[in-house]
Structures are given as structure tokens and as C-alpha cells.
Amino acid sequence: MARLFGTDGVRGLANGLLTAELALQLAQAAAVVLGHERAANGTRPRAVVARDPRASGEFIAAAVEAGLSSSGIDVYDAGVLPTPAAAYLIADLDADFGVMISASHNPAPDNGIKFFARGGQKLPDEVEDAIEAQLGKEPSRPVAGDVGRIQRFSDAEDRYIVHLLGTLPHRLEGLKVVLDCAHGAASGCSPQVFASAGAEVVVIGAEPDGLNINDGVGSTHLGPLKEAVVKHGADFGIAHDGDADRCLAVDHEGNEVDGDQIMAILALALKKSGKLKDDVLVATVMSNLGLKIALRDAGITLRETAVGDRYVLEAMRDGGFSLGGEQSGHVIFSDYATTGDGVLTGLQIAAQVAGTGRTLQDLARAMTKLPQLMINVKGVDKSRAATDVGVAAAVAAAEVELGDTGRVLLRPSGTEALVRVMVEAADMETATRICTELAGVVEDRLAIPRELAL
Structure with a gap:
């Protein structure tokens, strides 16, 4: 039998592979595996649950929350939020674990369930295997006052926004930025945080209706962003994917700036400020050779991993490195996040443009992409x-x-x-x-x- 967990949780057609029954059972299994520790004062384990705005996320979230609470887990329902926001809030709340319901850049009919451990860390394979092995076994069935409670995590988005603003070295006044939110989870918080940081913001792809996520917009469809940047005379544009763990950019002339170029810009900036741990950037073997050449010339070592942000994260944790990512736009700042964060990445790009007075196009020339x-x-x-x-x-x-x-x-x-x-x-x-x-x-x-x- 094929392994249920893929490279990034359990993902598939909603109500096809990913049914309400499976969501309930996965939550019950995760409650046993991830929620077995009790706080010293005897309180129940706690879990944060968030989702992107897909229509199917509503019934899947309800099933997940039912499975957790019926297994004795207190649930904090954070509503629609980016995946990195869920990871941050698990750590900020000191919850035992968390669940993100999203299929990221996939089309609207798909959905997925991803679990995070304490601290907002992705699960290693052996823990996912333990959850999968628990499926079909008798779940935990507390009664009376031992069942979990479900409450709205009312200030979840505000906490995340405050966290993001705290990462900026300076404000963004004078910048005009176009944000493409892919009709996804960043539609509320990304425009708000850029505006709060002082930028003039033009927003596209921020009208989610449950069915239009990633539909012709976002990081997988940069055409509308390129047109909007040129039309509005913006300094640059930022594109997220459905759950906002990715960030790609477009310069003032509408040219794409991919994940490799973004990592080059940020690695050079961190090295200059003395914040690039051991002068190492972690990226996958799919990154363009031009990135390696540019970093070598700047005295930065490129540490390569297998394809997948989980492998980048493992290498970063093992070496204590501060920056890593993928050509696709997953960029990880270990000082601020435990996973790729598209809104955070966009803010850091904006900070470099504002702080240096250089255009994004000029900054992106730090590396030459080989064909x-x-x-x-x-x-x-x-x-x-x-x-x-x-x-x-x-x-x-x-x-x-x-x-x-x-x-x-x-x-x-x-x-x-x-x-x-x-x-x-x-x-x-x-x-x-x-x-x-x-x-x-x-x-x-x-x-x-x-x-x-x-």
C-alpha cells in the first residue's frame, strides 16, 4: 500500500481521496501521536488549526476539529491564514501541535492536511509514519469534562502581522508595491502588513470565493502581476501562492525575479550585515548554477540538498544556518520562521529596495541566470x-x-x-x-x- 503522507502532508482531491471521514481519522490519530504529553498542571493538549480559503476547507476543518476535540485536544480555530502564520502561532501560543488545511499552489478542487509539531516544526517522516500507523486503531475517547473544547483564535492574524512587522529593519515609505495574493490565504494579511509598514499598495488576486484560488493569478501565473506593475508604475510586485509560503517577484519593467535571484539578494544582504550564519545559503540541486557562481564570488558557500523544502529545512536545522530556500520561491529565514514564508520574504525584499535605494532589477543582477x-x-x-x-x-x-x-x-x-x-x-x-x-x-x-x- 502506498504511503498516505507525501512530501508535504496528505494531499488530494477533496471528497475524493481527502474525505471528511479521512480528515476525522487523521485528526484522531494525530491526537494520539502528537497530543500524548500533558502539561505539568494537568491541562489538556492544545492545537492550532488554520486553512486557506478553499470551499472544501470548511468541511475538512470541521472534521479535523471534531476529531481533535473528541480526542481530548483543545482546539484554537485560527480561520483563514497562511501556512507560515499557522506555524508561527503554534510556537507563539506554545501549543502542542497544529494543523494546516491547504493544497498550496494546487487548483481549488484539491486540498491537503499538514501537521506541525510543537514550535511550528514540520514532522519528520517517522512521526508521519506513526500517525499513519495509528489510523484504524481505537482513538482516544475521553468523556464529560475531559473532551476538548473549540474556540476561535480571535487575534491570530494580528499576532502574525505584529511578528512580521517586527522583522523589518526600517519602514517602507516611498515604495509602491503590487501584491498578487492568488485569491488565497494571504488576501487579508499581506496587503495589511505592507500598508502598515508604510508602502503604497496595489492589490490584485485578493477576492477569494472558495473556488478561484490560484486560478490565473499568483506565483504560478505571473502575467497579471507583470501587467499591473507596469500599468501602475510600481517599484516592483510580489506574488504569493494559495497558502502564501512562496514568494516570487516582478521588477518595475515586468521582468520575473525568481527564487534563486531572491535568495542571492537576501544572502548578500545578510552577509553584509553579519547575519548569514557561517556565510552559508542552503538550496536544492535545482537552483541555477548562476546562483552558486554569484555566491562563490561573494565568499558565500551554497549547501545543496535534495528537491523539497523539507530537505532544505533539515539541512538548515542540522547546521544552524539562517537562510535557505528553493527556486520556486520557498524562502526560509530561520531567525524568524520555521517554514517558507512568502509574506515575510516579500517584506525583506522590500526592505532591501528601500534601504539601498536601488531598484529590484538592479539588485537581481547580483546573479546571472544560466540558460x-x-x-x-x-x-x-x-x-x-x-x-x-x-x-x-x-x-x-x-x-x-x-x-x-x-x-x-x-x-x-x-x-x-x-x-x-x-x-x-x-x-x-x-x-x-x-x-x-x-x-x-x-x-x-x-x-x-x-x-x-x-
């Missing part, structure tokens, strides 16, 4: 990608040709029968040629025999 091409080779035996001698020889030859001006990455998909072939080079023509040649080798060498594929 990058990725081809998904389908219908192959991905298990042999790392061991096939023919594939290894072709990769080695490509790496010799590219030298220090490019790189090759072969990455088997975690969910499909395919291998991703990615090549970076000094020019797109070279990247295209080498990537196409390698994809052909992978297809020929790793082809699944027809009788097995049927």
Missing part, C-alpha cells in the same frame, strides 16, 4: 538511472564539455515512471543540444521492455 532546459523522459525504468553505465558515460562526457560553464542533473520522478534531464550551459543552444542528446540516451538505455510496459 536551463529540462526534458521529462517518460516510460523508462527510473530505478536504473543512477546505475546504467551508458547513461553514466553520456553524463560524464557532457560534464567534460560543459566544464565550469554548466552542469547536468538527472533526477528520477518520485511519483511517475520518468526521469528528468536538466542541463545548464553558457547559452541556450548548447543547453538544448546536450539536453536533447542526453534525453535520447536515457530513453534508449532505460526503456521498459514492451512486454513489461503492457
Whole structure:
């Protein structure tokens, strides 16, 4: 049986895979695994529950809260909030754990359930496995006064906003910013915090109706933000995804500034201020080689991890590093957050523009993005990608040709029968040629025999 938990909680079609029954059972299982400790004074365990504005989040949140409270957990219902806000509030309230109901950048029909441990930390695999193993077992069934209570966490958003404002080194007067909230969880707090910090704010994608989250707006659809920035003559624009744990940006001319460029800007700023722990930035193997080159020239080491923000977080915790993230816009400031925070990232970008007097476009020139091409080779035996001698020889030859001006990455998909072939080079023509040649080798060498594929 396939593992229920994926790379970021349990996610799937709402009322398909993710039913009210499953949500209730997951909450009951989590109550046993995460809520077993009692406070010294005998009070009940506490959990924070938040969600993004998807319509399905309403019944899923109700099921989760019923499962927790019926298992003896006091529930603080924080309503619609970004994922990083939920993580922050778990720590701020000193709750035992928390639950975020969101499918992040996925379309509205999907939803997900993600658990956080005490302190707002993501769960390690073994704890998720323990929750999954608890499914189907007898849940905790306290009675009378031992059942949990559900209360509205009425000042949840205000606490989060105060926290965000406290991270700024100075105010943002003089800046004009366009915010695209993806009709998602940041629709209320992101415009409020930027305005409170002194910026002039233009807002798009901030009218969630439960069905329009990520629909043609947000970090996965930057077209509307680019148009709005140019139309309003803004200094730059910020795009969130549905649960606001991502941030991508657009400069004053409508050019995209991706997660790698954002990390370069912020790493250089933290190093200059002496706040970049050990002069290390943590990022995944998918980050552009241009980031590594820019950091090396500035005396900063790039620590690479497997793809996924959980692996970035693990490396940051293990080394005590202060900054990490992904090309997709997950940026983690360990001094202020336990997970990627798109609103926090946007504020820190704004602080750099305001503090230096330079445009975002100029700041983004800190790194030069090398041309990058990725081809998904389908219908192959991905298990042999790392061991096939023919594939290894072709990769080695490509790496010799590219030298220090490019790189090759072969990455088997975690969910499909395919291998991703990615090549970076000094020019797109070279990247295209080498990537196409390698994809052909992978297809020929790793082809699944027809009788097995049927």
C-alpha cells in the first residue's frame, strides 16, 4: 500500500481521496501521536488549526476539529491564514501541535492536511509514519469534562502581522508595491502588513470565493502581476501562492525575479550585515548554477540538498544556518520562521529596495541566470538511472564539455515512471543540444521492455 503522507502532508482531491471521514481519522490519530504529553498542571493538549480559503476547507476543518476535540485536544480555530502564520502561532501560543488545511499552489478542487509539531516544526517522516500507523486503531475517547473544547483564535492574524512587522529593519515609505495574493490565504494579511509598514499598495488576486484560488493569478501565473506593475508604475510586485509560503517577484519593467535571484539578494544582504550564519545559503540541486557562481564570488558557500523544502529545512536545522530556500520561491529565514514564508520574504525584499535605494532589477543582477532546459523522459525504468553505465558515460562526457560553464542533473520522478534531464550551459543552444542528446540516451538505455510496459 502506498504511503498516505507525501512530501508535504496528505494531499488530494477533496471528497475524493481527502474525505471528511479521512480528515476525522487523521485528526484522531494525530491526537494520539502528537497530543500524548500533558502539561505539568494537568491541562489538556492544545492545537492550532488554520486553512486557506478553499470551499472544501470548511468541511475538512470541521472534521479535523471534531476529531481533535473528541480526542481530548483543545482546539484554537485560527480561520483563514497562511501556512507560515499557522506555524508561527503554534510556537507563539506554545501549543502542542497544529494543523494546516491547504493544497498550496494546487487548483481549488484539491486540498491537503499538514501537521506541525510543537514550535511550528514540520514532522519528520517517522512521526508521519506513526500517525499513519495509528489510523484504524481505537482513538482516544475521553468523556464529560475531559473532551476538548473549540474556540476561535480571535487575534491570530494580528499576532502574525505584529511578528512580521517586527522583522523589518526600517519602514517602507516611498515604495509602491503590487501584491498578487492568488485569491488565497494571504488576501487579508499581506496587503495589511505592507500598508502598515508604510508602502503604497496595489492589490490584485485578493477576492477569494472558495473556488478561484490560484486560478490565473499568483506565483504560478505571473502575467497579471507583470501587467499591473507596469500599468501602475510600481517599484516592483510580489506574488504569493494559495497558502502564501512562496514568494516570487516582478521588477518595475515586468521582468520575473525568481527564487534563486531572491535568495542571492537576501544572502548578500545578510552577509553584509553579519547575519548569514557561517556565510552559508542552503538550496536544492535545482537552483541555477548562476546562483552558486554569484555566491562563490561573494565568499558565500551554497549547501545543496535534495528537491523539497523539507530537505532544505533539515539541512538548515542540522547546521544552524539562517537562510535557505528553493527556486520556486520557498524562502526560509530561520531567525524568524520555521517554514517558507512568502509574506515575510516579500517584506525583506522590500526592505532591501528601500534601504539601498536601488531598484529590484538592479539588485537581481547580483546573479546571472544560466540558460536551463529540462526534458521529462517518460516510460523508462527510473530505478536504473543512477546505475546504467551508458547513461553514466553520456553524463560524464557532457560534464567534460560543459566544464565550469554548466552542469547536468538527472533526477528520477518520485511519483511517475520518468526521469528528468536538466542541463545548464553558457547559452541556450548548447543547453538544448546536450539536453536533447542526453534525453535520447536515457530513453534508449532505460526503456521498459514492451512486454513489461503492457
